[in-house]
Amino acid sequence: MYIGVDYYPEHWSKERWELDALLMHSAGFNVVRMAEFSWVFMEPEEGKFQFDWLDEVLDLLAKHEIQAILGTPTAVMPAWMAKKYPDSLAVDKYGNRLVWGVRKNNCFSSMSYNLLSERIIKTMAEHFSKISNVIGWQIDNEFGGPICYCEICHKNFQEWLKNKYQSIENLNKSLGTHFWGHKFNYWNEIPIPDDMNTHNPGLCLDWKRFCSWMNVKFQHNQVKILRELCPKHFITHNFMGLYPDINYYDLSEDLDHVSWDNYPVWKDNPFNEKQEIFYGASLSADVMRGLKQKNFWIMEQTAGPGGWGSFGRNTLPGEIKKISYQQLAHGADGIIWFRWRTCTAGREQYWHGLLGHDGKPLRRYKEAAETSREFHMIENEIKDTAIKTQAAIIYDYDSIWATQIQPSFDGNNYVENIHRYYNALLRQGINVDIIKQDEDFSKYKIIIASSLYILKKSTADKITTYVKNGGIFLTDFRSGVKNETNICYDITLPGLLTDVLGIEIEEYSAIPLNTEYPIKNVDGNEYHAIKYMDWITVKNAEVLANYQVQYLNNFAALTKNNFGKGRAYYAGTIIKEENFYDELIENILKDSGISSVIKPPLGVEISIRQDSSKILIFLINHTINKKEVKVPSGAEILINLERIKDTIILEPFGVEVIKIKKVL
Ligand code: GLA
């Protein structure tokens, strides 16, 4: 298993390098990521390359059995480049070139930026392919922006549209440009929609797709070079979890595996009075795993307080370990802490690493070393295990973008919508796969599609077949409203899902701020609808909950339809109370026959990795209280070996891994 740190040897004097390598080695670290911001140190002047400093570091690391992932340095172009080739810099929407500095200020269409990027990568690849402790590459750093409005990007957008729609008539029809007289005669009349909330929604969605595609294409060009020159090295990129502006399914396609940067303690309350799991870090991990349906790495793992000007809270004792176990539990196969040592200069002086400014191996270092020791202890058990589950949630970038462009109602947040179901599943101790619309649905017993705003006809057909064949499907408000060009379907909602859901929604309404509509379910429990409601009438479906409000009490809030061999549920609103979702998920799990191995106590997360012979159950206490967990008899305790009882006591932030052999 690979465990290590993000290392910036160029921040420190040479004399320190040996001690760094020694300390890393004694912590059990066997990998570093380096060089992703070092373009100017590798090409100090145009066309003059200099790798000796990095060779020296690599050599030293090799002596201490540490391997390296190198970042391609394209996230920060050298100052000489911005000066000599100003077209390398992006242009903002007012036509001004960005000021060089910070990072990621390039224009992806710029010929100079592309050619110079290609050359540094080729030169690096040729050089480092021969160095034996280089094992892989990280392309660029955290793709995302900038949005460039320069003339070349504008032209490329028009070309991209031409390629997609073939004829201007087809574009006009597909995007509905008859509205407000926005019809185009020629491709060169098409603007960059510079305000996502006022321009043509279809054009806005295409602009989002185009910007995402530019990142994918830029990465693709780098991958092509590296594949050719470094066939033995793996290639990855450090993704940003739930970052919404790039279609991560597309971005992951060329890579061997996905890596991501996990900073969960940023703003949360350490005392966690609500006894919550770090849901965001789990969902992000599952989204990351879902991109390629494959385990992932953490390329930057929280070490200490982070911030560029002001910093957030520090990791409490035990937390560094807990944060890492949570990721291991969700499919991480490599963990790299950001960063090795807190830098004394530059914008990130307060983004703290395992070591402080003083470079001493103190508490955070020791905790990471202990985590590393434990991970190595169980690495043979973990090797080749994966998460296998029969519950999936669809995560869809088109719907995310269309929701940004036209949210439908105030406060509609795609990720929050997903979280309501996801969190409830986690509280039941059930792992979730995150999937795209195009995934094979037949592997799953439950599929949840929250806010599937943009619904492809082919997906609607797949859903119908899936339920017909016995699947359990749950969807909710604003799903199936629009087609792929961001135009509303001209069929009564829920549109293409009407048959399978057995309901009709002739009208709908936002619920004003500070207003709640009481609803009651079939068990007599009362909840409150907020923000939005569909006016649902049932055709074939059963009503599971309805409104208790004058004028609206004919409408259902939650329905269930028996369809073929399966069931399709529809929730037409947002419910304020979390336990509404607990109850709903519990019922759906029962309906599908999925049960959890352990129902965790509040604030404890369960996740299972498995192979053909065993399951490994990860128990993670997210609270500062002791927790008791009953484990199945015959379970083997892998971390804190002394406990061989059927009840495990988890200390504050405590973790445990237990193993149960499968009966073959
Ligand atoms: C990101 C980047 C790192 C660093 C950290 C902290 O994750 O990839 O280079 O900037 O944020 O700001």
Ligand code: ZN
């Ligand atoms: Zn540009």
